[in-house]
Amino acid sequence: GQQVMQIPQYQHVQEGEDFTTYCNSSTTLSNIQWYKQRPGGHPVFLIQLVKSGEVKKQKRLTFQFGEAKKNSSLHITATQTTDVGTYFCAGGGNEKLTFGTGTRLTIIP
């Protein structure tokens, strides 16, 4: 079946440093979605990318969808303590979402 992997599994950064998580799918995706889950919370939708090579920005967050629609990345510029949490990508296709393994971000003040 479809597998969606993310690297790194964990990332500890100093506040103000940048952060990037990478998402790779074993199959071509119709779309990719990104979610953020705070400790003890539920996934919160961040963004959805549909087009090959698409790049979208949300303030300090930049999302990319690969040309082959099999990989994606999330980059956070100048991290803040409010960015802590686990970031999941989720591949869309066949009406279902397949969640990636997640990257847990911790911020060192």
Added chain:
Amino acid sequence: GAVVSQHPSWVICKSGTSVKIECRSLDFQATTMFWYRQFPKQSLMLMATSNEGSKATYEQGVEKDKFLINHASLTLSTLTVTSAHPEDSSFYICSARDRTSGRASVVDTQYFGPGTRLTVL
């Protein structure tokens, strides 16, 4: 935006009992709802797809007789964990797909509920 609620938010039960979890779409109709399970420090794993008025579609390895799903209306799906055991302790999260967005485009927007934390003693 679309809102999905879950009830209860947490439950503690004894081994062998059954627990029902409700998932409601509050301001939209959802022909399709999804049930996920998340163990500590792990990703969300899809358990089943719940379609209004028809039988749920279970993912491989998920016991349909243990995890009973009912989607009786366009705004409510229920998951019943039957004869719960400690290994069923987990965070159960539902999501609902907005019927209108599903019809209007090819994208697959799901709205997640706040989750139900189940602890089986």
